[in-house]
Amino acid sequence: MEAARVGRRSFLAAGGGGAAALLLRPGAASADRHRGLRPLGRPRPSGNGTPHLTWTLFSRHIQFVTTEADAYANPFATGVLIGNEAAKLGFSAVDLTVRSAGFVDPSMVKTNLPPIVEGIRSTGMTCDQITAGITDLTTEFAMDILQTAAGVGIRSYRFGNYRWSTTSPPPFGHGILQELESFKSNLLDLQEANRRLGLLGFYYTFSGTNIGASIWDMMHIFDDPRFDPRYIGLDYASAHVVASGATGNWVPALEFAMPFVRGISLGDTILVQKAGGASDVGAFPGTGIVNWQTFFTTLLQGGFNGSLSELFEYTLNGVSLNNTWWADTFPTSITTSELESSITSALAYFKSQAAAAGWTASQQT
Numbered sequence: 001m002e003a004a005r006v007g008r009r010s011f012l013a014a015g016g017g018g019a020a021a022l023l024l025r026p027g028a029a030s031a032d033r034h035r036g037l038r039p040l041g042r043p044r045p046s047g048n049g050t051p052h053l054t055w056t057l058f059s060r061h062i063q064f065v066t067t068e069a070d071a072y073a074n075p076f077a078t079g080v081l082i083g084n085e086a087a088k089l090g091f092s093a094v095d096l097t098v099r100s101a102g103f104v105d106p107s108m109v110k111t112n113l114p115p116i117v118e119g120i121r122s123t124g125m126t127c128d129q130i131t132a133g134i135t136d137l138t139t140e141f142a143m144d145i146l147q148t149a150a151g152v153g154i155r156s157y158r159f160g161n162y163r164w165s166t167t168s169p170p171p172f173g174h175g176i177l178q179e180l181e182s183f184k185s186n187l188l189d190l191q192e193a194n195r196r197l198g199l200l201g202f203y204y205t206f207s208g209t210n211i212g213a214s215i216w217d218m219m220h221i222f223d224d225p226r227f228d229p230r231y232i233g234l235d236y237a238s239a240h241v242v243a244s245g246a247t248g249n250w251v252p253a254l255e256f257a258m259p260f261v262r263g264i265s266l267g268d269t270i271l272v273q274k275a276g277g278a279s280d281v282g283a284f285p286g287t288g289i290v291n292w293q294t295f296f297t298t299l300l301q302g303g304f305n306g307s308l309s310e311l312f313e314y315t316l317n318g319v320s321l322n323n324t325w326w327a328d329t330f331p332t333s334i335t336t337s338e339l340e341s342s343i344t345s346a347l348a349y350f351k352s353q354a355a356a357a358g359w360t361a362s363q364q365t
Contacts, residue, residue, distance in 0.1 A: 051300050053354060053364045055347065056129065056307040057091040058265075059103055060324050064336050068326045071103055075112040078103065079119020079127075086125050089340060090347050092365045093126035095158070095309040098145055099133030101324060106133060106141035109148050117152045126365075129263070129307055131158040136186040137193060150197035158235045158263060158309070159190075160204040162211045180221050183211070187221065187232060194231040202233045202263045207240035207280055214244050215253035222260050233262035239269035239280060239311070242290045251294060258302035266350060267311035268292075282313030282322055284342075285349045292350070296357035310350070316342055 063071075065081040082103065086094050096117070098104040104112050120127040130149055134142045149157060165171060165179055187203075194201050205212040212218045218234060221227070234257055242250045254261070268288030269280040286292065313322035317334045321342075330336065354364065 050305055051303050051359070051363050052305045053299075053359060054093050054126070054307045055091050055351070055365065056093040056095050056309045057086045057089060057343075058095045058097075058131065058309045058311055059086075060097050060131075061312050061321070061339075061343065062086070062089075063097075063103065064325050064327050064330050064339070066326065067328045068101075071326075072105065072108060072112065075104070075116040076119040079116040079121075080123060081119075082116070083120040083123030083125040083127075086120075087123060089343050091125075093129070093307060094120050095129045095131055095307065096120070096127055098130045098149070098157075102131070102133070104130075106145060109141060109145050113145075113148045114152050117154070128153060128155045129157065129309070130154055131309075134159050135162070137189050138186075143193070146193055146197055146199060150199055154199070156200040156202065156263060156307070158204055158265070159201050160212070160235075161206045163209050164211060166209075177220065180211070180217055184221055184224060188226060191227065191232040195228070200231055200233065200262055202235040204235045204265065205237045205241050207237075207244050213237075213240050215241065215250075215257050219257055219260070227260075229260045229262065233260040235263040235265055235309075236261045237265040237267070237311070238290055238295060239265075239267035239282065239288070239313070242269065251298060254295075254298050255302065258298075258304065261302075261304060261306075263306050264299075264304075264308045265311050266308045267313055282311075282315070282320070284314045285346050286353075287314075292353035293357045296354045296359060300358055300363075308350070310343075310347065312343055312346060 059082055062082065062085045065085050066074075066078050071078045082094055082096070096103055098109060098113060099106060104116060117127050130145075132142075132145050132149075133139070134145060137143065146157075162183065171179060190201060193199075203212055203218060205215070205218070207213040212234070215234075222229075222233075236254065236257070241253065244250070245253060266285075268283040268285045268290045270283045270288045271278045272281050283289075313320070315321070316338065319331050319334050321339070325331065351364070
């Protein structure tokens, strides 16, 4: 997911997949913003009382099943290819890319999304989630994407994200909270569109200088009682959030955020030292810093019910999988069979860790 910088009093938003930067409207600071975070006192979102995991393939990782030209020219046939490949790899659902360079380009969403979703579902695969290259309703094609998605039975979408200000001098103290306040109006507008259309949007918690990876910042926003987790919430990116709280702080953060955790982007990570700090780098699950039994135990205890959209962003044969390839742009140093084998091994590991944490077969799809 792409990130965008935000100013002290306003945010510059840019959608994932190359959407143009957009100036967000500043919102007035809430008079009661210092009352403290309290989302855990609210009822759980609808459906989150019955724990269930849906193993979902992020379709970005299998764009090698066709070329970009064929995907755009033949969306139904492309959907069939996606569904068959996802089933072959052991998944039950697909998180479809609807963004620049994805399976559905935003400019073609009205014509291409319905047939590609139909094609995926014709294989018996569930497809009720997309990853959209939008940040708010001002993103180009945002309403086209949301309206078309709702019209074909999509129920949720991943979106985002934003970066903290790099102004000089930077804000301190309550100036930080004022930055968050200016984010609210855009999220409330997006939530209202979701409510009208029957959609749920969840914000991707990307690490680094991005808003959301430390969790408290987004939960400060969601503490406003106008936010409803039936329509807007968090996409908890395990690799990114754990990297931001590597010594264990991610656990209470996840517990606190659970009422608003509506989707999971599943991945492992390692921390690599670099000049002036550290960066997180994708790792094969079980070789990174995520404690998976603790993670899955927390989800079970918190009643999580939603999709686990898996991100395979580690290195294979010296090639970073944190890239997107079509059939005619696939790297020569790995084969599609090697990538498929790696994906199925990673999925098997995740499922074993969920089982060890107490998730039963009936609680998984």
